[in-house]
Amino acid sequence: MTVEIGQTAPQFELPANNGEMVSLNDFQGKNVVLYFYPKDMTPGCTTQACDFRDHHESFSDVDAVIIGVSPDPIERHTKFIDKHGLPFLLLADEKHEVAEAYDVWKLKKNFGKEYMGIERSTFVIDKEGKVVKEWRKVRVKGHVEEALSYIRENLI
Template sequence: MSVKTGEKAPDFTLEANNGEKVSLSDFKGKHVVLYFYPKDMTPGCTTEACDFRDHHSEFSDQNTVILGVSPDPVDRHKKFIEKHDLPFLLLADEDHKVAELYDVWQMKKNFGKEYMGIVRSTFIIDKDGDLIKEWRKVRVKDHVTEALEYIKENL
């Protein structure tokens, strides 16, 4: 199953860094930036998370919540958040079921090795729960400002 823009975003429930179970449907009435990233504490993922942190208030001003998802466990998310003072929730998708639902759990190649992992991707979900924009195979540089501009211009 693959998600499509213009359709309802698949709902899910995952454990967040705060120890609570969080569902996408909890945020009805707000826009959601749902971003999938490979691994806490790695250079690209740290840069992306810190970019979201640095623009957090601007997203909030647009009635938008940021949710980060990776296969890392909650304890690792907690350390990542504490180390970089991240003001948004990180969700633990250890069995990569949600990543599969959004079709971001794919075969990857790195240094000649093939393995399954998260392909860095971002989804914008509007206040009614519809998927309205997606970026796949995201390059970190300038991505967060591009997402913010999209929200400002279209929502």
């Protein structure tokens, strides 16, 4: 399945670090920055999460909610949030069903080994639930600022 700009975002319901089941429908009427990342506590993922943390208030100012998704279990998400003071939800996609729905579960290669994992990607979903922007194979440096600029220029 592929996600296309202008189409309704694939719906999902996943456990969140706050102990609740969270669905995309919970955020209708808000802009959503849905970002998929490979693994808690790794250097690139930590930098990205902390960049979102540092810009959290600016996203709130443009009526946008940040949601992170990885295959890590809730317990690991909770440690990650506590360690870095993350003010947004992290969802546990342990069976990678949501990652597959957004077409970010990919064959990866690292040091000659092949394995399936998350391709770092971000989707902006507007207040009506439509995908309006996507970034795939995200490079962490400058990405959060780029996503924030997109929302400021196109969704307010």
